[in-house]
Amino acid sequence: AVEAAVAYARAVGEYQPQPPPTVATEAEGLRLHLSSSSVTGYRNVFKNRHSKFVARHKVDGRKVCLGGRSFDTAVEAAVA
Numbered sequence: 001a002v003e004a005a006v007a008y009a010r011a012v013g014e015y016q017p018q019p020p021p022t023v024a025t026e027a028e029g030l031r032l033h034l035s036s037s038s039v040t041g042y043r044n045v046f047k048n049r050h051s052k053f054v055a056r057h058k059v060d061g062r063k064v065c066l067g068g069r070s071f072d073t074a075v076e077a078a079v080a
Contacts, residue, residue, distance in 0.1 A: 024075050032078045042078040053077035 023041035025032055033043040040047060044066075045055050052070035055077040056063050067080030 024078075027075050027079050030079060032075070040074040040077075042074055045074050045077045047074075055080040 023032075023034060025034065034041060035043040038045065040053065044057055045053055048054050048070060050070065052072065053074045053076065054070050055066040057066055058064070067077065071077040071080065
């Protein structure tokens, strides 16, 4: 049913697909590491259960939180 509704909306010109989210490639003079497989858009940046962003990296096989805290935005965590 959903596919039929989308097909109809496309046919009459009412369908407007959502634009892809934009991610910053630079911040504070730093080049950020992008990831097409991450939902945040940045490598080693994850959303925690409190809807905050954290930057993690593995050191000697252990996960280490970069910046020592969570951040409000994915860009802030990517800069950490």
